[in-house]
Amino acid sequence: MKFIEKLKKISQKNNSLLCVGLDTDIKKIPLFLHKEDDPVFSFNKKIIDSTSDLVCAYKPNIAFYEALEEKGWESLKKTTDYIPTDIPVILDAKRGDIGNTAKMYAIAFFEKLKVDAVTLNPYLGEDAINPFLEYDDKLSFILCLTSNKSADDFQLRKIDGKPLYQLVAEKVLEWNKKQNCGLVVGATYPEQLKKIREIVPNLPILIPGVGAQEGDLESTVKFGTDKDGNLAIINSSRGIIYASVNEDFADAAREKAKKLKDTINLFRKK
Amino acid sequence: MKFIEKLKKISQKNNSLLCVGLDTDIKKIPLFLHKEDDPVFSFNKKIIDSTSDLVCAYKPNIAFYEALEEKGWESLKKTTDYIPTDIPVILDAKRGDIGNTAKMYAIAFFEKLKVDAVTLNPYLGEDAINPFLEYDDKLSFILCLTSNKSADDFQLRKIDGKPLYQLVAEKVLEWNKKQNCGLVVGATYPEQLKKIREIVPNLPILIPGVGAQEGDLESTVKFGTDKDGNLAIINSSRGIIYASVNEDFADAAREKAKKLKDTINLFRKK
DSSP states (O other): OOHHHHHHHHHHHTTOOEEEEOOOOTTTSOGGGGGSSSHHHHHHHHHHHHHTTTOSEEEOBHHHHHTTHHHHHHHHHHHHHHSOTTSOBEEEEEEOOOHHHHHHHHIIIIIISOOSEEEEOOTTOGGGTHHHHTOTTSEEEEEEEOSSGGGGGTTTSEETTEEHHHHHHHHHHHHOTTSOEEEEEOTTOHHHHHHHHHHOTTSOEEEOOSSTTOOOHHHHHHHHSOTTSOSEEEEESHHHHTSOSSTTHHHHHHHHHHHHHHHHHHHSOO | OOHHHHHHHHHHHTTOOEEEEOOOOTTTSOGGGGGSSSHHHHHHHHHHHHHTTTOSEEEOBHHHHHTTHHHHHHHHHHHHHHSOTTSOBEEEEEEOOOHHHHHHHHIIIIIISOOSEEEEOOTTOHHHHHHHHTOTTSEEEEEEEOSSGGGGGTTTSEETTEEHHHHHHHHHHHHOTTSOEEEEEOTTOHHHHHHHHHHOTTSOEEEOOSSTTOOOHHHHHHHHSOTTSOSEEEEESHHHHTSOSSTTHHHHHHHHHHHHHHHHHHHSOO
């Protein structure tokens, strides 16, 4: 099944545009989990169990797993295996390398970890993206405008009167021959998000930065969704998964996720 | 010891600017190695044994190891541990993520794998680089102008009359407060390399693309080195490590490495 169909299906079933970011930091999970064989997976399992009817996707950021080396890869694989098959897994990897190397990352993520989508960096241009686009049913979310402060170092700078992020959005539209491209746009830039949605009316947009990074939720939903109020994937990581550090952490995460999902729905076009 | 000192020391000892890229693809190594416990490490070990007196650095590209998941991480760790301590290890990772995530990658690479340097992607700006720059003795090579064809999608585009890669070089110079930044510039763009060396006279430049990608060697050496004929790290991966697929692969790699090292030295300023 194409990624977009899978996304639309679960998004409708769960009535949700919420993505939960599994940026699981071993130093931030409840202490009592440390007695488990695989504390990171145990944590993720409970978060998934308590939120899987509320989300349209999960997004593990691979950096948090790589910090634990081979053990982290095992936790990540167990996590991606554990996520119910009707919920898309977006691996936040932000990779970008020349063709023969990009191919290796595509194998690692799409064939070995079997995730449904990845995030990629556009700096190297089309060569670095193509090996991922060969996978028809997978999706590549390309960084357009990121949620961090120094995004303005380069992404907001103008090329022929047009900001770099806009040029990226236009290029991605060209690369989208198999309908398997999307964009990443931070919630911290609502006006630019509006502009980007006009450029790519039919592409899924992954939007981080509504939680700990404090992007404005109403304009994120209004500007990030398509004409039917869909195709925006609104991510919160730290704001949900670390809602409590006690035995009740999974319930607390569920509560935060439910609240965010409902608030997002309030602002969606009907 | 600061990275630059370590680099200069080994570069002088081995009279070399050559870096061997350990982009070890399990599908390309000699078949007879597949009977070993860890074929990738066995291959790397023999390559290192046969070239360690000829190089100024080794550069494993992590994508090739990630394609083998947790087993790949083990091979990578064994490899970085095995490289003689006086030879810098540059992990080609091309990472770029927001601050709290970048910190995780920095832990993975500098604290766990204990490599001496990494390659990073500038698209997210200074935030994404800072967590790496906190490590005084390590070095961060930031992608400036890459060796692939589609580098011109964005890197050669002009911002206020100046190509993006040049803006990146200037920014990196600002970020270099602890003298622990370098640049990555592909050998396939000799004229631009000259311009970049003028902007950063004292930064190490990592230069891929002289082997399989066919960059011009004479201008690479001439334009890439500093005023003393140093601080260029000229990488070849496929052109050296896959010189033969037979029992003699390590000797064949040595021969290719020696030839490339000597040719580079021919073109160096005295």
